[in-house]
Amino acid sequence: MRQAPKYSVVLAATVNGLTPILLLFSIFITLRGHNAPGGGFAGGLVMGSAVILRYLTAGPAGVRSLRFDPIALIGTGLVLAVSVGLTSLIFDDAFLESAIWKWHAPVIGDVKIVSSSIFDVGVHILVVGVVMAVIVAFAEADDEMGGRT
Amino acid sequence: MISLLLAHFAAAAICLSAGRHGARWALWLAAAVTATTFGWLVSQSGDALDGDGPTTDIDWIPQLSLSIDLRLDGFGLLMGLIVSGIGTLVLLYSVAYFGRRNDLGRLAGLLIGFAGAMLGIVWADGLLTLFVFWELTSITSFLLIGFTDKVPAARAAATRAFLITGAGGLAMLAGFIILTTTTGATTISELAADPPTGTLTNVALVLVLLGAFTKSAQFPFHFWLPGAMAAPTPVSAYLHSATMVKAGLVVVARFAPTFATEGPWRWFVVVAGLASLLVGGFRAMRQQDAKLALAHGTVSQLGFLMVLLGLGTAATTYAGVAMLVAHALFKAALFLSVGVVDHETGTRDMRRLHGLARALPVVAASVTIAAASMAAIPPTFGFVTKEKALDGLLDAEIGAVGVVALVGIALGSVLTVAYTIRIAVGLLGNDAPGASPDADTAPDADLSPVDPAGVHRPSLGFVAAPALLAILSLIAGLAAGPVGDWIAEATASLDPKTAEKHLVLWPGINEALLLSTAIIAAGVALWWFTRPRTRTVDARHSLATVWYDRLYDGLLDGARRTTALTQSGSLPFYLGIVLTTLAVALGSALIAGASDSITSPRFSNSPVEFIAVLVTGALAVGVVFTRSRFAAAVLLGGSGYALAIVYLVQGAPDLAITQFLVETLTIVVFLLVLARLPSDFAPAPEWAPRFARLGISAAVGVTVAWFAFSASEARTEPSVGQDYLALSEPEAGGRNVVNVILVDFRGFDTMGEITVLAIAGAGVVNLVRAARRQQRLKRIEDGSDALPDEVASKRKIGVWR
Numbered sequence: 001m002r003q004a005p006k007y008s009v010v011l012a013a014t015v016n017g018l019t020p021i022l023l024l025f026s027i028f029i030t031l032r033g034h035n036a037p038g039g040g041f042a043g044g045l046v047m048g049s050a051v052i053l054r055y056l057t058a059g060p061a062g063v064r065s066l067r068f069d070p071i072a073l074i075g076t077g078l079v080l081a082v083s084v085g086l087t088s089l090i091f092d093d094a095f096l097e098s099a100i101w102k103w104h105a106p107v108i109g110d111v112k113i114v115s116s117s118i119f120d121v122g123v124h125i126l127v128v129g130v131v132m133a134v135i136v137a138f139a140e141a142d143d144e145m146g147g148r149t
Numbered sequence: 150m151i152s153l154l155l156a157h158f159a160a161a162a163i164c165l166s167a168g169r170h171g172a173r174w175a176l177w178l179a180a181a182v183t184a185t186t187f188g189w190l191v192s193q194s195g196d197a198l199d200g201d202g203p204t205t206d207i208d209w210i211p212q213l214s215l216s217i218d219l220r221l222d223g224f225g226l227l228m229g230l231i232v233s234g235i236g237t238l239v240l241l242y243s244v245a246y247f248g249r250r251n252d253l254g255r256l257a258g259l260l261i262g263f264a265g266a267m268l269g270i271v272w273a274d275g276l277l278t279l280f281v282f283w284e285l286t287s288i289t290s291f292l293l294i295g296f297t298d299k300v301p302a303a304r305a306a307a308t309r310a311f312l313i314t315g316a317g318g319l320a321m322l323a324g325f326i327i328l329t330t331t332t333g334a335t336t337i338s339e340l341a342a343d344p345p346t347g348t349l350t351n352v353a354l355v356l357v358l359l360g361a362f363t364k365s366a367q368f369p370f371h372f373w374l375p376g377a378m379a380a381p382t383p384v385s386a387y388l389h390s391a392t393m394v395k396a397g398l399v400v401v402a403r404f405a406p407t408f409a410t411e412g413p414w415r416w417f418v419v420v421a422g423l424a425s426l427l428v429g430g431f432r433a434m435r436q437q438d439a440k441l442a443l444a445h446g447t448v449s450q451l452g453f454l455m456v457l458l459g460l461g462t463a464a465t466t467y468a469g470v471a472m473l474v475a476h477a478l479f480k481a482a483l484f485l486s487v488g489v490v491d492h493e494t495g496t497r498d499m500r501r502l503h504g505l506a507r508a509l510p511v512v513a514a515s516v517t518i519a520a521a522s523m524a525a526i527p528p529t530f531g532f533v534t535k536e537k538a539l540d541g542l543l544d545a546e547i548g549a550v551g552v553v554a555l556v557g558i559a560l561g562s563v564l565t566v567a568y569t570i571r572i573a574v575g576l577l578g579n580d581a582p583g584a585s586p587d588a589d590t591a592p593d594a595d596l597s598p599v600d601p602a603g604v605h606r607p608s609l610g611f612v613a614a615p616a617l618l619a620i621l622s623l624i625a626g627l628a629a630g631p632v633g634d635w636i637a638e639a640t641a642s643l644d645p646k647t648a649e650k651h652l653v654l655w656p657g658i659n660e661a662l663l664l665s666t667a668i669i670a671a672g673v674a675l676w677w678f679t680r681p682r683t684r685t686v687d688a689r690h691s692l693a694t695v696w697y698d699r700l701y702d703g704l705l706d707g708a709r710r711t712t713a714l715t716q717s718g719s720l721p722f723y724l725g726i727v728l729t730t731l732a733v734a735l736g737s738a739l740i741a742g743a744s745d746s747i748t749s750p751r752f753s754n755s756p757v758e759f760i761a762v763l764v765t766g767a768l769a770v771g772v773v774f775t776r777s778r779f780a781a782a783v784l785l786g787g788s789g790y791a792l793a794i795v796y797l798v799q800g801a802p803d804l805a806i807t808q809f810l811v812e813t814l815t816i817v818v819f820l821l822v823l824a825r826l827p828s829d830f831a832p833a834p835e836w837a838p839r840f841a842r843l844g845i846s847a848a849v850g851v852t853v854a855w856f857a858f859s860a861s862e863a864r865t866e867p868s869v870g871q872d873y874l875a876l877s878e879p880e881a882g883g884r885n886v887v888n889v890i891l892v893d894f895r896g897f898d899t900m901g902e903i904t905v906l907a908i909a910g911a912g913v914v915n916l917v918r919a920a921r922r923q924q925r926l927k928r929i930e931d932g933s934d935a936l937p938d939e940v941a942s943k944r945k946i947g948v949w950r
Contacts, residue, residue, distance in 0.1 A: 029806075033885060033888045034882070034883035034884070034885055034888055034889070034892075035883055035884040035885050036884070036885055037802035037803045037805075037806055037885065037887075038803070038806065038885075038888070039803065039885075039887075039888045039891060039892075040892070041807060041891075042803075042806045042807055042810055045807075045810035045811065045814060046810065048814060049810070049813060049814060049817075052814065052817050056817075070910060070914055071910075071911060071914050074907045074910045074911060075907075077903070077907070078903065078904065078907045081899075081900065081903060082900070085896065085900060114881065114882040114883060116881060116883070116889070116892040116893045116896065117892075119892045119896065119899075120888070120892050122903075123892075123899065123903055126903050126906060126907055126910075127903075127906070129907075129910055130906050130907070130909065130910035130913075131814065133910040133911070133913040133914045134818060134910075134913055136913075136914065136917060137913050137914075137916070137917045138821050140917045140920075140921060141825070
């Protein structure tokens with residue numbers, strides 16, 4: 001049996017401060033993807049790395065406290081993405097044909113939403129779920145080895 | 150029409166999603182849907198019989214010329230009434246049969262889903278529409294046979310039935326595809342309007358018939374049907390006697406008037422039908438389980454109907470449809486009666502039952518009438534229709550095949566009379582507990598007789614369904630004239646010539662009646678003289694089942710051996726195979742079509758790129774030479790980062806971002822795995838000496854590099870890149886064309902990729918769960934379930950479910 005590793009307090013504090021920024025940043029990357037480098041896959045990976053950091057600093061207990069079921073995340077993402085595609089089918093367009101909504105909001109200025117952005121959000125959620133699934137596998141292995149809890 | 154079908158499937162979804170909360174309301178809901186369908190069909194009957202029934206034609210996938218074509222003609226109306234009418238009765242009967250259970254939602258959902266699929270079959274005009282609903286009934290039948298899923302025998306029977314009917318369905322699909330591609334017709338009515346001929350058509354028809362034979366349990370595919378009796382009795386009554394097994398007959402009935410004269414059709418149908426008729430009849434004589442005896446009887450009678458409907462003359466088609474109605478009525482009545490007996494006495498073994506005629510008077514009356522109809526004894530509907538069938542066969546001028554059919558059916562009918570009497574007497578008539586064990590009885594058989602005084606009295610609602618069906622068998626016989634005219638109108642949609650046909654209760658003394666009398670006399674005699682033996686004999690294993698099991702086991706065994714041979718479990722071995730294949734396939738293609746000009750790749754002339762390429766290469770070389778796993782992982786990651794810089798310099802920021810992120814996560818995961826492995830690489834396997842490994846690596850490296858260079862030269866069409874650039878903003882509203890390609894232009898690809906990703910993620914989670922379950926089981930076996938309560942309680946939340 002392995003020795004219980006000691007977690008670095010400095011790393012833990014840094015990660016604690018960094019996590020909200022990472023989460024926000026990942027959403028930003030996903031949403032900007034339509035017009036600038038980024039997108040759902042990259043955004044999902046950034047958010048996934050936040051999960052990994054939490055595992056590295058807080059161990060299995062840290063992941064457990066997130067209370068998200070990876071399967072539920074994966075399913076939500078997939079359903080979201082598929083339903084965007086199907087919606088455009090219903091409106092007699094090709095599968096995943098984009099619809100574009102624009103309106104002028106009072107303070108923010110011109111807002112433009114493209115249906116494929118929602119598709120990208122689905123990809124984002126799904127990728128987070130997959131990363132989390134992998135991390136859960138590691139956390140589980142830790143539990144079974146009776147090591148860090 | 151489509152909304153009615155959708156209502157069935159919606160009701161199925163509601164019932165199924167009720168899960169453990171499903172109770173009797175689910176059965177009531179399902180019954181309401183089928184009753185509504187019945188009412189709608191009655192309201193449409195006038196139009197449908199005149200040939201102006203509603204039709205539906207919905208484009209489904211127009212690119213593949215797939216559409217949903219439904220039409221309500223006379224025959225569809227008749228079958229629809231049977232499906233929804235008997236469905237309603239069976240569902241109401243189930244309320245009493247099952248009492249309070251928590252899986253009724255599943256049962257009701259599957260039954261109503263099946264009813265929808267079955268209506269789809271009988272209303273379908275499009276060939277592919279028919280196939281889709283056909284497969285749906287196979288699936289619901291599979292789930293219903295295996296409804297008691299904790300019983301291994303039920304699961305095996307369900308699998309057997311599914312594989313047989315599924316294989317037949319595929320054969321039928323192949324037949325449909327041949328017909329569609331050779332003629333361009335996509336619907337049955339188009340085929341009938343302009344029937345194709347020739348060898349290819351014959352092949353297609355044989356394939357379609359194979360599908361029909363498997364579904365309608367025709368010899369040699371009949372053996373799945375007795376196995377299907379593992380399903381609860383209401384299910385058996387509905388699917389495996391009254392409706393689903395008629396699907397094959399429906400197809401034959403729709404095709405026969407057009408194609409019966411074509412090639413081998415008639416002989417094929419007559420041989421399979423007669424074989425089923427006789428084999429089913431013989432085996433029904435040997436069964437002691439009343440339900441199994443009925444099931445073999447069903448095989449036998451489906452054979453009879455197959456011959457009638459398959460011959461395709463106007464008279465036999467008409468008689469076949471009338472008999473089909475008669476069969477649905479009396480067979481459902483008998484099955485439901487056996488269900489009542491089983492429910493109230495706890496057994497269906499005819500050796501144990503006696504004195505039930507007094508204990509269960511309503512059931513006894515129902516069984517008597519329904520059995521009379523099955524044995525074709527006047528004045529039941531079974532007699533009327535059998536007369537018509539014999540009449541039709543006697544008059545059919547179709548040469549030798551007609552004579553063979555007539556003789557076979559006469560012999561089969563003798564058996565039918567004999568086993569019918571045997572079942573009826575076995576259920577009700579034994580005065581004293583029948584049998585003492587003899588040499589043929591299985592040693593562990595429980596033969597203790599059931600005490601008639603202790604039999605529970607069924608409620609009126611419970612016996613209402615079989616009684617109603619039996620009474621209908623009688624009324625339809627007494628009112629043969631009007632019923633026959635109505636059926637004639639309905640059958641006219643199959644073959645217009647049947648419109649003039651009639652049914653009569655008393656035809657006067659003629660050839661058919663004499664033949665009938667002889668058949669009944671011979672049947673009674675056969676029953677009487679075989680009685681001493683058939684009262685005690687135990688059913689043998691069906692030879693067909695034995696052969697099927699042998700084939701199935703052999704297939705699985707072969708698969709296991711093949712897997713053991715190819716899946717050695719050695720990672721270097723797999724990699725060697727994959728990489729060698731890659732090098733050989735790609736390399737030979739390159740050599741065959743080698744382009745003369747290989748231009749040098751485009752460099753950006755930036756010093757950053759030069760350095761990045763150097764670093765990528767150097768780190769990759771390092772990976773090869775280090776002995777430490779840790780160092781290899783880090784070097785590999787570094788190489789990936791350097792490559793990301795190359796992307797960036799070449800002007801692909803999206804690619805670079807993704808590369809960076811993937812590389813980062815990969816390194817972390819690598820290191821987490823490596824923490825659990827020995828620090829150094831394992832020594833190379835003996836079968837792969839150094840030169841072989843070097844050779845494979847070099848070959849792959851050279852081929853891939855060569856491929857990359859020549860691929861950029863291989864373009865023959867103008868790039869779509871310009872179009873994408875131009876269309877990105879106006880069409881998809883995005884300025885980042887890479888992203889727009891991913892989520893819009895090539896969105897289908899992304900869809901596929903994330904689906905793969907989702908499956909992989911779900912796989913990881915389930916592997917973890919499976920491993921945990923096994924470890925836990927092991928601990929429980931050891932008697933030391935070491936998980937403290939605290940951990941166990943934590944696991945109930947979130948990811949730890």
